[in-house]
Amino acid sequence: MKNNTSTKTRNNEHHHHHGIGHHQHHHGAGGHSHGDNREGNKKGLLIAFVITTSIMVLEFAGGLVTGSLALLSDSGHMLSDASSLLLSLVAMIFAAKAASPKRTFGFYRFEILAALFNGVTLFVIAFFIIKEACERFYNPPEVASGSMMLIASIGLAANMISAWMLMRKGDVKNNVNLRSAYLHVLGDMLGSVGAIVAGLVMLVFGWYVADPIISVVVALLILRGAWGVLKQAVHILMEGTPDNIDHDEVKQTLQSIDGVVDVHDLHIWTVTSGFHALSCHMRVDNDADSQAVLQQAIHRLETEYGITHSTIQTEHSHIQHEQLKL
Incomplete structure (x- = not known):
């Protein structure tokens, strides 16, 4: 932006005011993902990580012993989940690091990168599950369904505890990083439910094709959640307008202030x-x-839209600048 005498005093006042705004952001109600809920998010992720890793080992061993694809695919999904939960945890620790002159926004974006990576891994897992299931449609192997159901039930109970911990201690609704981790756990829950249903069908009807069919259904449900996370993470990385804020409405709000002639480059x-x-x-x-x-303008942005980090350049009619490209 242009540096000029008419805006220097405004800039000083603006930065003085926003010293308060930033303080709220880091320590109070200024943001969902990096306020006083950060410790709860970390604790929820850590508990879910320990549970997921333990059950992953159990399901993998159980899948090999019983010959169940539903169990093996669930344990493979859990391997990714354990990595994703760990990545989300690391991202959260990084995001808490202080900003520096080189990184003026600190490491907050690390959380979005973690969410993006988690979304991609969900897609990869779903692809491999569907690929293996397609091969099994033509030659469904026999599965020790009783043992399979027992192991899947243990997995389901563990996943439910993980999901509950993430929901109770963390901000699953507003934090895209935590939600991507939560979706992995939710996918595991569906995988376990699927394995139990498949085991029941095989036990009662001897219909072994149920194993790959349930695997595909679970994979499609995983894809649905992954798409939502990917979309939001990419939208944030592309500097898109937040979903809960209407760009035109904000512009109208600012233009409605007495003395404002026009708002541009918003x-x-x-x-x-x-x-x-x-x-x-x-x-x-x-x-x-x-x-x-x-x-x-600062006051209305804070109270009406929750935007406490605003930079506003005020201009009189004689101020000239190049035509803005964006």
Whole structure:
């Protein structure tokens, strides 16, 4: 943005005000993913990681012994889940690191990268499950369904505890990193339920093709969740406007302030889940008090949209700058 005498005092006042805004972001109600809920998120992820790793080993051994694809695919999915939960945990630890002159937003984006990676691994797992299931359709092997159901039931109970811990201690709704980890656990739950149903069908009817059929159904459910996580992570990385904020509505709100002639170069983006930022140019009437207009704009963005990290350049009609490309 242009540096000019008319905006220097405004910048000083703006940064002074936003010293308070940033403080709220890191320690209070300023953001869902990096406020006082961070410890709960970490604890939930750690418990889920320990449970998932333990059950993964049990299901893998059980799948080899019983010859069940549903169990093996579930344990393979759990291997990815254990990695994903660990990655989400590491991302959360990194995100807590302080910002530096080189990384002025700190490591918050690491959480979004972790969510993106988790989404991709879910797609890869689903592909391999479907590929193996297709081969088994033509030659369904016999499966020790009783043992398979017992192991799957233990897996289901463990997954339910993991999911409950993540929901109880963490912010699954607002934090895309935590939600990607939660979806992995949810996929495991579906895998375990699928293995139990397949085992029941094979035990009662001797219909061994149920094993690959259930595997495909679970894989498709995993894909549905993965697509949602991928979409949101890519949207954030592409600096898209947050889903819960209407760009045009924000523009109208700012333009409705007395003394504002025009608002342009308005950008709203997400740094990490729950932490939104905004920048814009605001043309102010030459006779208006630009400081008072700025203060009102800052206040309305905070109270109406929860945006506490805003950078607003106020301009009078004589300010000229190049045509903006974005």
